Each structure stands twice: as structure tokens, then as C-alpha cells.
Amino acid sequence: MDAIQSELIGKIYEAAIFRDRWPEVVATIGRHFDFWGGALTWEAGGERRWAGTTNFLDVMEEFIAEGWATKNIRLERANREGQFSFVRDTDFFTSLERHSMPIYREFLAPRGLGCATATLIAGPEDINISVCFEQHLTKGSISDEAIRILDSLRPHIARSLVLATELDRQKADLLAAGLSAIGAPAAIVQDNGCVLSANPLFTTALRRVSIRARDRIFLHDESANRLLYEALAKIAGDQIKSIPLPATEDEQACIVHVIPLCGNALDFSPRGTAIVLVAQPAAAQANDLRILKGLYDLTRSEARIAIEIQSGMALPEVAKRLGISYETVRSMAKAIYAKTGSSGQSDLVRRLSVVARYSLPSSPQDPPKR
Incomplete structure (x- = not known):
């Protein structure tokens, strides 16, 4: 024996x-x-x-x-x-x-x-x-x-x-430190929001993100925090969720990216589920709908409507400009609010200010697909 x-x-x-x-x-x-x-x-x-x-x-x-x-x-x-x-x-x-x-x-x-x-x-x-x-x-x-x-x-x-367990923690620390080296405020989290590791940029530079009881991550914006936990609960290996955080008196608008850890990436943190990374990207190029579509999982139609709302148009004006019914615009607007955690038009404008520099093609004859 x-x-x-x-x-x-x-x-x-x-x-x-x-x-x-x-x-x-x-x-x-x-x-x-x-x-x-x-x-x-x-x-x-x-x-x-x-x-x-x-x-x-x-x-x-x-x-x-x-x-x-x-x-x-x-x-x-x-x-x-x-x-x-x-x-x-x-x-x-x-x-x-x-x-x-x-x-x-x-x-x-x-x-x-x-x-x-x-x-x-x-x-x-x-x-x-x-x-x-x-x-x-x-x-x-x-x-x-x-x-x-x-x-x-x-x-x-x-x-x-x-x-x-200790090696897992050290691996998570190394991953977070590596992201810090390229200027990325980031934390390694589990699907219940428990933070395994967070780099100094994440813990000190961002006053709208904190780590609370039981080491849970918390976004001070209630809608954004809800979207964060929904993303963590439903996270999949091929899906990245981006959540807009509106500007405040002390902080610029920014985007919280929830990036799944899967495949070989799990070697860096076997117990981790995702990287939560905060970014303040540069403004997008004119006529480029891909940023809104990619960041917030908007359809092309929703992205175009979001841009019109961002420019200050009311929903009836958006419908007239794009040549579609008001009910279609209203329905899509609700979907946009849900995906971005916005409570309405003015809140959406605040949340999308980080990617606000868009312009539309001059012709209104290219309505979004229904």
C-alpha cells in the first residue's frame, strides 16, 4: 500500500x-x-x-x-x-x-x-x-x-x-498587473461578482466603482450595476458586454467592458469568470455605426436611432427623418434603453457621450431595416 x-x-x-x-x-x-x-x-x-x-x-x-x-x-x-x-x-x-x-x-x-x-x-x-x-x-x-x-x-x-488556491490568486494578480502596465483599470471577477484581483488603477482611480461586502464589485450607477450583474450571470465565451457609465461632476463618461475568461485565458485565472475593464475610448469616426453596434449589442437599426437621439432629436422627428413609423422608433428606443441601462432619452445622451462624435449620411433615404 x-x-x-x-x-x-x-x-x-x-x-x-x-x-x-x-x-x-x-x-x-x-x-x-x-x-x-x-x-x-x-x-x-x-x-x-x-x-x-x-x-x-x-x-x-x-x-x-x-x-x-x-x-x-x-x-x-x-x-x-x-x-x-x-x-x-x-x-x-x-x-x-x-x-x-x-x-x-x-x-x-x-x-x-x-x-x-x-x-x-x-x-x-x-x-x-x-x-x-x-x-x-x-x-x-x-x-x-x-x-x-x-x-x-x-x-x-x-x-x-x-x-x-494561492497560485490562482497570484495568477489573477499577474493578469491584473499586466493590464495595469498598459494603463487599463481592470479586475478579475467570478460570475457572482466576487473580485479575485484588481489592479491599482481600478481600485484608486475610479470613484464610481468599488468593492463592497464579500469582495463584490459594485458600480455606483444603479442601472449600470444591474447590467453588470446580468452580464456576469449570463456570460458566454464568445460574448463581450459593454456598459456605458455617464459622466459626473468629477468623472468623464466611460465604458465598462465585461470580457469572458475562456480557453487558454483560464490559465491566468482558473477561478475567474471575466475581466471587468474600464475604458475611455477616443471618439469614433464619422458615419461609423460599428462602434455602437459592437459596444452595446445594438442592431444597425437601433444604432442609427441611438445616434439620432444623441443628436437631440425627439422620437417623432427621428421617425420622420428615417422614414419609418413612430411605433417602430418607439419600440427600438425601448430596446436601446434596455441594452444601455438608460431610463430615457436624456439619460441615453449622457451615457453615450463617450462615443458622441458621430454624423449620419446626408440622405434620409436609407431607413433602418425593420
Whole structure:
């Protein structure tokens, strides 16, 4: 068994450097003990992330979808009892209790599960990491020998996970620092708005952006902040969201870009979801609709109408100029307000002042497509 432990310890420390190897570490440990499956759980700031065997993660998707995650007494008890060693269901629930608990009776037992061992590892910066392995009910309770070996591996798992977490933070810091070097105020954030790292330009130069309770990013403009969190919640690898921040007495108008971290970019911050970058771009060239379309996901028609509104025209005038109905202009204006977080025409003008220098073709005969 010493050779097996030595092999496992080597894989555990490899995963500290190459985080994507944690699922294989969990799977390798599981195979040695003939466990059904296993997973690691990182929890910080109310957010929970999983890495583990495919079958375990598939069941966890069902577990979350059916609402069991919010009433997981089993995990709560395991985390409380397993802060210094691996513990089993049988260590803190009697057979009668397990049979009477809905989580066992309605979810675990029908899937042939209900024998598990878990431990809790306290990471840096209030990060809690759970390590859990499931054994099929047909195999009975997890043996004392398996617990003894898992406990001998626990210090190595703990050190490796803490090291991995610290390396992730340093990678995020390096990415933020690199953006600072090119003059870009930026922060690395998770999809719940938790800031992993922010460069000095972001934290000191911008008085309309702050980091609040639980390290959450906050834009002081309410509409912009709502759009930011909507973008983070729905972020996809091929979508960049740009949010206009209007000028104030102390600050120029600017644009907040939400840039997804995906593919090889995740090497810089495996726990990050996006870069939040604040920019004050130069004014656009005349007749160029691409800036508004690209920044705020406006259609060509919406971009043209936004430019007319920006020039000071009322909606009936816009309709007349472009040769389309007032109702069409009014409907598109509502879509523009929603995409830019504007409350109306005057607010839209304020928010788009950062890209205000546009001019339209002189001919009004090129109405936007409906």
C-alpha cells in the first residue's frame, strides 16, 4: 500500500500546479478504494464550484436542480464533524436517522447511494474546500482501513489545495498587473461578482466603482450595476458586454467592458469568470455605426436611432427623418434603453457621450431595416 500512497501523493501535488488534474486525482483515489465516485467543492462568498468524477458531477446537477443543495443537512453535518479527518455518514447519523431523512430516502437511496466519507479543509481568505467520496450501498459502510489511508493523505490534499488556491490568486494578480502596465483599470471577477484581483488603477482611480461586502464589485450607477450583474450571470465565451457609465461632476463618461475568461485565458485565472475593464475610448469616426453596434449589442437599426437621439432629436422627428413609423422608433428606443441601462432619452445622451462624435449620411433615404 505504500507504493499506492506514494503514487497518490505525487498526483496530489501535481494538481497544485495543474489545477485541471484534480478530477483525475479524485478518480484515482476512488479507483484504489473501489468508490462509486468523488468530488472536491470550493466554496467562497456564497459561490460553490465542483471538480470530480463525471458520474458524481452528473448526480450533483440533478441534486441542485431538484433543490436539495439548499437543504443539504448531510453536507453541513459532514463539514462540521470532518474538520480534522475524514468522517462517514455512519459516524454522525444512525441507521434510523438516515432512513427517516428525505435526502437519503428520496434522493440518495433510489440512486444506490448513501454511504459517503468527507472532510472539510479551510483554505485562505475564507475559502472552504470539501473532499467527498461516495460508495455504492451494495458495498456497505466504508471500511476503517480506507478511512485510515484517506486520513494519511488528507494533509497532502490540504497543502496542495491551499497551494493551488494561492497560485490562482497570484495568477489573477499577474493578469491584473499586466493590464495595469498598459494603463487599463481592470479586475478579475467570478460570475457572482466576487473580485479575485484588481489592479491599482481600478481600485484608486475610479470613484464610481468599488468593492463592497464579500469582495463584490459594485458600480455606483444603479442601472449600470444591474447590467453588470446580468452580464456576469449570463456570460458566454464568445460574448463581450459593454456598459456605458455617464459622466459626473468629477468623472468623464466611460465604458465598462465585461470580457469572458475562456480557453487558454483560464490559465491566468482558473477561478475567474471575466475581466471587468474600464475604458475611455477616443471618439469614433464619422458615419461609423460599428462602434455602437459592437459596444452595446445594438442592431444597425437601433444604432442609427441611438445616434439620432444623441443628436437631440425627439422620437417623432427621428421617425420622420428615417422614414419609418413612430411605433417602430418607439419600440427600438425601448430596446436601446434596455441594452444601455438608460431610463430615457436624456439619460441615453449622457451615457453615450463617450462615443458622441458621430454624423449620419446626408440622405434620409436609407431607413433602418425593420
